[in-house]
Structure formats: C-alpha cells, structure tokens
Amino acid sequence: MIxxxxxxxxxxxxxxxxxxxxxxMCAVLGLGLSGCFSxxxxxxxxxxxxxxxxxxxxxxxxxxxxxxxxxxxxxxxGLLQYHYLKRPYExxxxxxxxxxxxSKDGKTYTFKIRKGVLFQDDPCFKTTEGxxxxxxxxxxxxxxxxxxxxxxxxxGWWILDxxxxxxxxxxxxxSKSGAADYTQDVEGLRALDAYTLQxxxxxxxxxxxxxxxxxxxxxxxxxxVEFYGKELLNHAVGTxxxxxxxxxxxxxxxxxxxxxxxQQLYPSEGASGxxxxxxxxxxxxxxxxxxxxxxxxxxxxxxxxxxxxxQKLDAxxxxxxxxxxxxxxxxxxxxELKAKGIVLHKAPTLDVTHQTFNMADPVVGRNKxxxxxxxxxxxxxxxxxxxxxxxxxxxxxxxxxxxxxYDEAYKNPYxxxxxxxxxxxxxxxxxxxGKGLPELEYSTMADTTSRQMSDALAKSFDVLGVKLKVNSYxxxxxxxxxxxxxxxxxxxxxxxxxxxxxxxxxxxxxxxSSPGPNDANYSNAEFDRLYEKSLTLxxxxxxxxxxxxxxxxxxxxxxxxxxxxxxxxxxTQPWLKNYKPHDFDHARAKYxxxxx
Amino acid sequence: xxxxxxxxxxxxxxxxxxxALLIFVLFNGVGGDPTYQMVGKHATQKQVEEVRHxxxxxQPKVVQFGNYLKQIVTFDYGRSFSxxxxxxxxxxxxxxxxxxxxxxxxxxxxxxxxxxxxxVAYFRGRAVDRxxxxxxxxxxxxxxxxxxxFGQYYLAFKAGLFPISGFDYGWPDRFEYILLPMLIMIxxxxxxxxxxxxxxxxxxxxxxxxxxxxxxxxxxSRIFMKHVLKNSMIPILTNVVIEIPLLILxxxxxxxxxxxxxxxxxxxDAIHNSDLPxxxxxxxxxALLLILGNLATDILYTLVDPRVSLK
Numbered sequence: 001m002i003x004x005x006x007x008x009x010x011x012x013x014x015x016x017x018x019x020x021x022x023x024x025m026c027a028v029l030g031l032g033l034s035g036c037f038s039x040x041x042x043x044x045x046x047x048x049x050x051x052x053x054x055x056x057x058x059x060x061x062x063x064x065x066x067x068x069x070x071x072x073x074x075x076x077x078g079l080l081q082y083h084y085l086k087r088p089y090e091x092x093x094x095x096x097x098x099x100x101x102x103s104k105d106g107k108t109y110t111f112k113i114r115k116g117v118l119f120q121d122d123p124c125f126k127t128t129e130g131x132x133x134x135x136x137x138x139x140x141x142x143x144x145x146x147x148x149x150x151x152x153x154x155x156g157w158w159i160l161d162x163x164x165x166x167x168x169x170x171x172x173x174x175s176k177s178g179a180a181d182y183t184q185d186v187e188g189l190r191a192l193d194a195y196t197l198q199x200x201x202x203x204x205x206x207x208x209x210x211x212x213x214x215x216x217x218x219x220x221x222x223x224x225v226e227f228y229g230k231e232l233l234n235h236a237v238g239t240x241x242x243x244x245x246x247x248x249x250x251x252x253x254x255x256x257x258x259x260x261x262x263q264q265l266y267p268s269e270g271a272s273g274x275x276x277x278x279x280x281x282x283x284x285x286x287x288x289x290x291x292x293x294x295x296x297x298x299x300x301x302x303x304x305x306x307x308x309x310x311q312k313l314d315a316x317x318x319x320x321x322x323x324x325x326x327x328x329x330x331x332x333x334x335x336e337l338k339a340k341g342i343v344l345h346k347a348p349t350l351d352v353t354h355q356t357f358n359m360a361d362p363v364v365g366r367n368k369x370x371x372x373x374x375x376x377x378x379x380x381x382x383x384x385x386x387x388x389x390x391x392x393x394x395x396x397x398x399x400x401x402x403x404x405x406y407d408e409a410y411k412n413p414y415x416x417x418x419x420x421x422x423x424x425x426x427x428x429x430x431x432x433x434g435k436g437l438p439e440l441e442y443s444t445m446a447d448t449t450s451r452q453m454s455d456a457l458a459k460s461f462d463v464l465g466v467k468l469k470v471n472s473y474x475x476x477x478x479x480x481x482x483x484x485x486x487x488x489x490x491x492x493x494x495x496x497x498x499x500x501x502x503x504x505x506x507x508x509x510x511x512x513s514s515p516g517p518n519d520a521n522y523s524n525a526e527f528d529r530l531y532e533k534s535l536t537l538x539x540x541x542x543x544x545x546x547x548x549x550x551x552x553x554x555x556x557x558x559x560x561x562x563x564x565x566x567x568x569x570x571x572t573q574p575w576l577k578n579y580k581p582h583d584f585d586h587a588r589a590k591y592x593x594x595x596x
Numbered sequence: 597x598x599x600x601x602x603x604x605x606x607x608x609x610x611x612x613x614x615x616a617l618l619i620f621v622l623f624n625g626v627g628g629d630p631t632y633q634m635v636g637k638h639a640t641q642k643q644v645e646e647v648r649h650x651x652x653x654x655q656p657k658v659v660q661f662g663n664y665l666k667q668i669v670t671f672d673y674g675r676s677f678s679x680x681x682x683x684x685x686x687x688x689x690x691x692x693x694x695x696x697x698x699x700x701x702x703x704x705x706x707x708x709x710x711x712x713x714x715x716v717a718y719f720r721g722r723a724v725d726r727x728x729x730x731x732x733x734x735x736x737x738x739x740x741x742x743x744x745x746f747g748q749y750y751l752a753f754k755a756g757l758f759p760i761s762g763f764d765y766g767w768p769d770r771f772e773y774i775l776l777p778m779l780i781m782i783x784x785x786x787x788x789x790x791x792x793x794x795x796x797x798x799x800x801x802x803x804x805x806x807x808x809x810x811x812x813x814x815x816x817s818r819i820f821m822k823h824v825l826k827n828s829m830i831p832i833l834t835n836v837v838i839e840i841p842l843l844i845l846x847x848x849x850x851x852x853x854x855x856x857x858x859x860x861x862x863x864x865d866a867i868h869n870s871d872l873p874x875x876x877x878x879x880x881x882x883a884l885l886l887i888l889g890n891l892a893t894d895i896l897y898t899l900v901d902p903r904v905s906l907k
Contacts, residue, residue, distance in 0.1 A: 056680065057681065150646050150650065151650070153650055155636030155638075157643070158638030161638075231682075248689065248857055249679065249681070250857035250861070251763055252763075252857075299852050299861070302745060303748060303760050306748060306760045306761075309753065310760060475633075475868055476630060476632070476869060479633060480629040515632065515641055516640060517637050517638055
C-alpha cells in the first residue's frame with residue numbers, strides 16, 4: 001500500500017519517505033497505546049462460560065445442537081423442566097402451573113398455564129410499546145404449529161411427529177397448499193382458554209412429556225416471529241431468566257438478568273449427598289443468582305483451558321490433551337489444581353458409543369457370527385484408556401446407567417475381549433482365519449482422532465485375519481454414505497434426548513431405518529413388537545422387563561459393537577457454587593451462584 | 597487506461613462463469629448432501645424430500661446452476677443451510693475483525709520486510725546478511741501452529757503480556773486482542789518476504805545503472821533508496837498486491853485459536869457442512885478479489901515503471 005504511492009514518472013513520490021515513516025510510527029504507537037488504554041472487562045457477578053462450537057442461532061425451532069440449545073434455554077422456557085438436583089432425572093412444572101392431568105385412557109393431557117408470566121420486553125410487542133405481554137395457552141399452540149409448519153424446516157418436528165391428533169394432517173395440508181393456516185383448529189392441540197392447554201394424543205405415550213420438555217417446544221410469541229421473521233435466529237424473546245444483550249454466534253453471547261422474570265425458587269430438595277455437597281445452601285431462594293452470563297466460543301481447546309487456568313472462565317471441560325495436567329493417575333484432581341480450590345465434577349453421561357453394522361449389507365448384515373466375532377476382538381478397556389483417558393465404562397447394551405432397563409450386573413458375552421472365542425465364532429461364520437471374507441469397509445471422518453481410532457479397530461480385526469479398509473469422509477459425505485445405506489461399518493455415538501431407554505432402543509426400531517435414526521437398518525419383528533408395546537406403557541417394572549428383553553435381542557443379533565458409556569469430567573472455580581452436572585437441563589445456569 | 601480496465605472487467609465474466617461451473621460440479625458431484633444435515637437425525641424420507649423441495653435441491657441441475665448464476669449477478673446468496681443466517685450478514689460481520697488483524701499485520705510485514713530486504717542486500721555476504729537470512733529460514737521452518745501454542749502459553753498465559761484470546765468490537769479495545777496474533781502473523785510472514793525482497797533488490801544491485809551511479813560518486817544509501825528500491829518495485833508490487841485480496845479472507849488458524857470472529861472460518865465451516873450457498877458466495881468472492889487484485893497490480897505497474905503501458 002505504501003509502496004504503491006510512487007508517481008508514474010518515477011520522480012517525486014506522492015508521499016515522502018518522511019510521511020511514510022511518521023505514519024508507520026503513529027500506527028505502531030497507536031496500537032501500542034491502545035493496548036495500554038484497553039481495560040480488562042469488569043465482570044461483576046457475571047458468569048463466564050465457554051462453549052466449544054459456534055452458536056448457530058437462538059430460535060428454539062432450530063436449536064438442534066446442544067450448544068445452541070443451552071443458549072436458547074437461557075431466554076426461552078417450556079411447560080416442563082427437569083428438576084435440577086434430583087436423580088434419576090425427574091420432570092417438574094415450569095411454565096405449567098403443575099404437572100398435567102392425564103385422562104384415564106392416557107390420551108388427553110391438560111395443562112394449566114402459570115398466570116402472570118411475562119415475555120421479555122422487546123420491540124416486537126408493538127401494541128404495548130415494547131412491553132412484554134403475558135404468556136397464554138395459545139402461545140404453545142402457535143409455537144408447536146410453527147414446529148410442524150414445513151416452511152419452518154425445524155429439526156425438532158420429530159418430538160411431535162405422529163403424536164398429536166390432527167397435527168400431521170395440518171402439516172400435510174400446509175405442505176400441499178404451500179402456506180400453513182395457523183388459525184385452523186387442530187383437535188390434538190387446543191387452547192381451551194387463556195390458561196388451559198389440551199393435548200390429545202394419537203396413542204398413549206410415556207415419552208410425550210419428555211418430548212415437550214425439550215427446547216424445540218419452548219414458547220415463542222407470534223409477535224416475535226412476525227416482527228423478526230427469519231432473523232429471529234439473532235434475537236431472543238422468551239419468558240426465561242436471562243435477556244439477550246449481544247449475540248454473535250461466532251464469538252460471544254452476552255445475557256443479563258431478565259428484570260421481568262417471575263419469582264422462581266432454588267430447589268429445596270435434591271438427591272442423596274446434595275446437602276453434604278452444599279447444593280442446598282440456597283434452598284428456597286429466588287433465582288437466578290447471577291446478574292449476567294457471557295458465553296465465549298472457543299473452537300480450540302488450548303485457549304479455553306488457559307483462560308480457565310488464568311481464572312477468566314468459571315467452568316471448563318478438560319481437553320483430552322490437557323487431561324494428565326489436570327487429573328492424577330487415581331482419576332482425581334492433581335495437587336496443583338486442588339491447591340487453587342478448583343473442584344472436579346465427575347458424572348456418567350447418558351450416552352452410548354458403538355460401531356454400527358449396516359444390516360442391509362450383504363456381507364456383515366447376514367452373518368450374526370461374523371458380527372459377534374468382530375465384537376469380541378476389541379479390547380474396550382484399552383480403547384477407553386487410549387482414546388478417552390479412561391473416561392468411560394464398557395457398554396453391555398445400548399441402555400446407559402441412570403435409566404430404567406440398565407442392569408449393572410449384566411455382562412454381554414460378545415463384549416468380552418476374547419480372541420480365542422472370537423476366532424471360534426469366525427469359524428462358525430464360515431470364515432476361518434478370515435479366509436473367504438472380502439475386505440470389510442469402514443467409514444469414518446477425516447480428522448486425526450477418527451483415523452487413529454479406525455486404525456485401532458483395523459488392528460483388532462486383523463488379529464482374527466479380517467482385513468478392514470478405512471475410508472475417510474467429510475461429515476456431510478459420511479452422513480450421505482450411511483443415510484443412503486451405502487456404508488458397511490462405522491462408528492457412532494448417541495446422547496440421550498431424554499432419560500428413557502426408549503430413546504436408545506428407538507435407534508434399532510425397523511420403522512426408523514435410514515434416513516431415520518436406525519442407521520444400522522436393523523429389523524427384528526420380535527424387537528419391533530416389544531418396542532411398540534413398550535411405547536404405550538408408563539414407567540413400570542413391566543416396561544423395564546420389556547426393555548431388558550429388547551436389549552437381549554440386540555445383544556444376540558449384534559447390529560452394534562457396543563463400546564462405552566462416557567463419563568464427563570468437568571472443573572469449576574472455587575467461587576462457582578450450586579454446580580451439578582446435568583444431561584438435560586440446559587437452563588441450569590440460573591441455579592449457579594458466584595461467591596467471590 | 598479506462599478501456600483497458602473495462603476490457604479486463606469484461607474478461608472476468610467468463611472466468612467467474614468457469615469458477616461457478618467448477619464449484620457447482622464439484623460440490624454436486626463429490627460433496628456431501630446438505631439435506632441430511634438440515635433434517636437432523638430423526639428424519640423420515642418424506643421430510644428429506646420436503647427439505648429438498650423447500651431449498652430447491654430437487655430441481656434439475658441446470659435450473660440450480662441458473663439460480664447460482666443469478667445469485668452471482670445479484671450478490672444475493674440467501675441464507676446458510678447450516679446456520680440459517682443471512683450470508684451477507686455473516687460476511688459483513690466477519691470482514692471487520694479479519695481486517696483488524698490482517699491489515700496492520702500486512703502493513704507491518706511489508707514495511708519491515710522491504711526495509712530488512714534492503715538492509716541485508718546492502719550488507720550482502722556480511723554477518724548481518726547471514727544472521728538475518730538464517731533467522732528467516734528458521735522462522736519459515738516453524739509452522740504457524742507452533743508459534744500460536746508458544747505465544748498463547750508463554751507470552752499470554754505465563755507472562756501475561758497479552759490476552760490469551762478473545763475479541764472486542766469496540767475501539768480501541770479490539771487492538772488489545774489482536775496484538776499477539778498480529779505479532780505471530782508478522783513473524784511467520786517475515787521470513788518469506790525478507791528473502792523474496794532481498795533477492796529482488798540484489799537482482800537490481802547487479803544492474804549496470806548501479807555501477808554507473810557508483811562511478812558518478814553517489815552514496816550507497818542514495819543508490820539504494822532512490823534507484824534500487826524504485827526499480828525493485830515490479831516484483832515487490834506483484835507480491836504485495838496479490839496478498840491484499842487474501843487479507844479480506846482472513847487468517848483461519850489465527851482467528852480460530854484467538855477467538856477472533858473473522859471471515860477465515862466461514863469457508864472452512866461451509867465445506868465441512870456442505871453448506872452450498874456459503875461455499876458459492878465465498879468462492880465467488882475469492883475469485884472476484886483475486887481478479888481485482890491482478891487488475892490492480894497491472895495498473896500499479898504503470899505507476900512505478902513508465903516503460904509499462906496498458907493496452
């Protein structure tokens with residue numbers, strides 16, 4: 001730029017060297033001084049949190065990734081929420097006054113909406129000059145129809161798909177006509193009056209309450225949708241405890257306490273050990289305790305970790321590469337961090353990781369013994385240690401600890417690492433020593449860790465004489481490969497949407513085959529029959545027995561190679577109080593307290 | 597010159613068309629299907645088809661390509677498939693932070709590297725020359741990631757000289773956050789640039805007119821600053837102007853590690869997500885910038901070298 005200021009004649013420059021030098025020095029000085037004048041942002045009673053991915057937006061209908069869901073839950077709320085402290089997880093009323101009344105046939109749910117709940121002040125409320133109006137039952141009717149509207153293209157439609165009488169027909173009509181008619185009555189979704197919402201289910205469902213507790217079903221005022229249109233992604237107009245100050249999904253989301261938030265109290269009871277852990281010190285006190293939240297996006301783990309160590313973040317996950325720096329061999333906190341008062345939180349995660357066999361594949365899909373043999377060739381303990389720093393327990397079935405149907409004592413025979421037995425099974429499969437078996441194909445992502453894990457898997461199979469070819473893809477290519485039933489074997493993980501084993505078992509229900517969540521394309525009539533039966537049953541020993549029977553069928557058919565249920569390790573600064581890991585309560589920051 | 601510029605601008609049309617065709621064929625042929633990203637894990641085949649219809653992905657490829665060309669003309673690429681954000685807003689939001697980092701870094705690098713290039717050429721073969729060239733080679737040999745990890749840990753975390761990461765849209769607060777990444781960018785670029793400019797200057801030093809100037813009794817500093825520098829301008833300009841369009845496209849690695857919400861990551865994210873509208877917008881923007889950069893270089897040649905004329 002500076003050098004382009006010479007004249008074409010080659011004579012006197014447009015800018016003299018003196019000018020250039022002075023300009024340069026000013027620039028240097030300007031930058032240096034700006035560094036001196038810049039002040040560290042003063043965070044007073046503001047929670048400073050990190051998120052490892054960009055926040056896509058704040059529209060509940062599109063909040064399908066966990067990190068967007070967490071931000072959405074700061075401003076928006078639903079009828080129900082999870083009790084923050086109780087375990088196993090339990091739902092409780094939030095915008096509903098109480099839990100719904102359910103008809104005897106289990107098909108009609110009636111919710112009373114809490115009175116006096118206000119939407120946050122926002123320019124979208126034109127008739128009240130920006131003052132947030134009161135929430136009513138119609139807001140849920142509108143929000144859920146919006147979820148069903150094909151034009152919304154919501155990834156959360158599945159929570160209501162096929163569940164409410166008339167809603168699918170309404171969606172089909174909207175799809176045909178090209179424009180949804182929000183005034184049209186839907187039998188299964190009605191506001192009986194301003195404070196009464198009635199749902200009519202197609203069939204009894206034990207999961208419907210879990211479904212509507214998800215962020216997709218949060219109340220969005222129609223005024224906000226009409227005012228902001230698609231730009232609602234960058235705004236938040238809910239009833240929740242925090243109000244949006246600044247949204248930049250690539251960098252930072254800043255929230256302040258919502259001044260019109262109703263009185264909500266910190267829980268007065270919790271799980272065993274919570275009182276001793278100091279989690280009930282603030283029982284019965286109004287929440288939220290903090291005045292604001294700053295969520296910073298850290299796409300790389302090192303800066304997040306260093307910011308936590310520098311006390312610029314109040315909580316942090318432990319990056320894989322820094323694990324040994326934080327955790328001792330006995331899986332406790334290292335002395336250096338203990339001395340700083342940092343607290344380690346360990347909790348099981350409701351998830352399962354597994355290798356998937358494409359049951360539609362003519363080689364692996366038709367040979368149970370082959371799948372069982374491959375499953376037994378894997379040393380899970382080594383994999384958990386090597387790739388997950390020991391943060392996991394070996395999975396025996398798809399059902400993780402913490403939900404009904406999990407059996408701690410049960411040992412899946414095909415999850416045991418036994419090469420001799422695996423070789424025997426391979427003989428039964430018709431491929432002794434791998435002879436006659438074509439090279440198997442493994443689909444994975446193109447990142448380093450995925451590649452390393454694939455190599456470890458290939459090494460395990462190789463011991464049996466089975467060759468594995470690893471194909472690396474970008475995420476969309478990988479998705480296409482498996483959703484179009486082209487892959488043969490691939491790795492996958494599933495984190496629960498809600499605390500019910502059904503959420504894991506539906507991954508193997510034949511009607512959910514690709515492009516649905518059953519990407520193994522597993523089909524077993526007996527499993528389907530039990531699954532369908534279980535859907536109509538509420539939590540009960542009878543249902544748990546069905547879950548266990550289904551798990552047994554999966555164990556024997558082996559459409560998945562079970563790997564692990566992960567354990568989460570999190571760290572908090574000594575001044576962050578009331579912190580308890582939770583799989584589903586995305587709004588949990590409202591319970592946190594800073595004690596500096 | 598105006599006619600020349602007009603002709604060059606018109607010549608960009610087939611180039612842009614070629615770029616558009618290549619991008620379209622590549623991402624429709626071998627890229628992933630964005631539909632599966634958009635429908636989520638719980639999708640049914642019906643929903644997959646609905647989404648394809650909603651986004652026009654079920655239209656014949658010719659129609660889709662026609663729509664793409666229309667987008668190029670109108671500069672309206674719509675919204676990202678992945679984030680649902682308006683692409684123009686994503687770009688507009690990202691350009692500022694990216695330029696905050698890349699422009700000062702580029703200016704300092706250029707200024708320093710030209711000065712150092714002249715200096716070491718002046719002391720050619722002597723200790724100063726050898727030391728600087730050695731340092732340049734060392735600097736070029738280390739990957740940027742190494743500088744980032746070192747800088748963040750030792751200079752920011754341990755010594756507390758800089759913020760570890762972050763960005764502030766306010767002025768002048770934002771400069772505090774870009775100092776360290778800017779320093780790294782300068783260090784990384786300096787090695788290559790100094791060596792390049794040294795070579796360019798040395799080439800000029802061996803020319804006859806330098807010998808003549810010396811014979812006439814001109815001082816070395818006058819020879820270097822007035823004659824050699826000016827005549828080295830063609831390679832220097834080529835190197836400098838071609839880098840300018842890249843400044844707008846940001847510095848992905850630095851932005852990612854230092855939490856600068858720039859434009860660098862937009863294309864990478866889009867490729868990871870098969871986010872076709874963003875890929876189309878960014879590649880077209882990049883192509884346009886490069887074409888404009890080349891045009892600017894040609895025009896600037898005429899300003900520094902009267903022997904060059906535009907025809």
